[in-house]
Amino acid sequence: MSANAPAISKRARIKARRNTVQALYGWFMTGKDVADVIAEFESDEQTLAKTDVEYFKLLLRGTIKNSSQLDSRLVNLIDRPVKELDAIERAILHIGCYELEHHLEIPWRVVVNESIELAKMFGADQSHKYINGILDKIAKELRATEINNVR
Numbered sequence: 384m385s386a387n388a389p390a391i392s393k394r395a396r397i398k399a400r401r402n403t404v405q406a407l408y409g410w411f412m413t414g415k416d417v418a419d420v421i422a423e424f425e426s427d428e429q430t431l432a433k434t435d436v437e438y439f440k441l442l443l444r445g446t447i448k449n450s451s452q453l454d455s456r457l458v459n460l461i462d463r464p465v466k467e468l469d470a471i472e473r474a475i476l477h478i479g480c481y482e483l484e485h486h487l488e489i490p491w492r493v494v495v496n497e498s499i500e501l502a503k504m505f506g507a508d509q510s511h512k513y514i515n516g517i518l519d520k521i522a523k524e525l526r527a528t529e530i531n532n533v534r
Contacts, residue, residue: 396435397497399435400442400501403442403446403478406439406443407473407474407477408470417444417447446477446481449481453481456521457476457480460520460521461517469506471502471506471510475510476498476517478498479494479495479518482494483526487526490529495515495518499511501514
């Protein structure tokens, strides 16, 4: 039984990221208060089923609270103004940047790979390549020691 716990936790964490992409997209479009965005998701039991709800809330609150800082981190790495990024790409980049900076317990490769998977699921046709390139640069900046220890 305990052998299944990490897999369930991993799936629940993946679902938390998926829900966070959708919630951030909604927040970018409406500017609603984070509590209202969370309440919308909590009102639909199907949406949060099998989700690490606490991680979803933590990730959503963290990315919204640090939105300006996350945009500042992206500004020199992207090929257009941040506000012109597709809202889904921006949400995925915010999640990836936030996890790279604030969740050091998650290996950098996991953060980047999960972001690529989110882009494949929600983004435009080749957006996963764009996300990968930007997050690789951010990882090298924020997690240089971790990356160098792997090589």
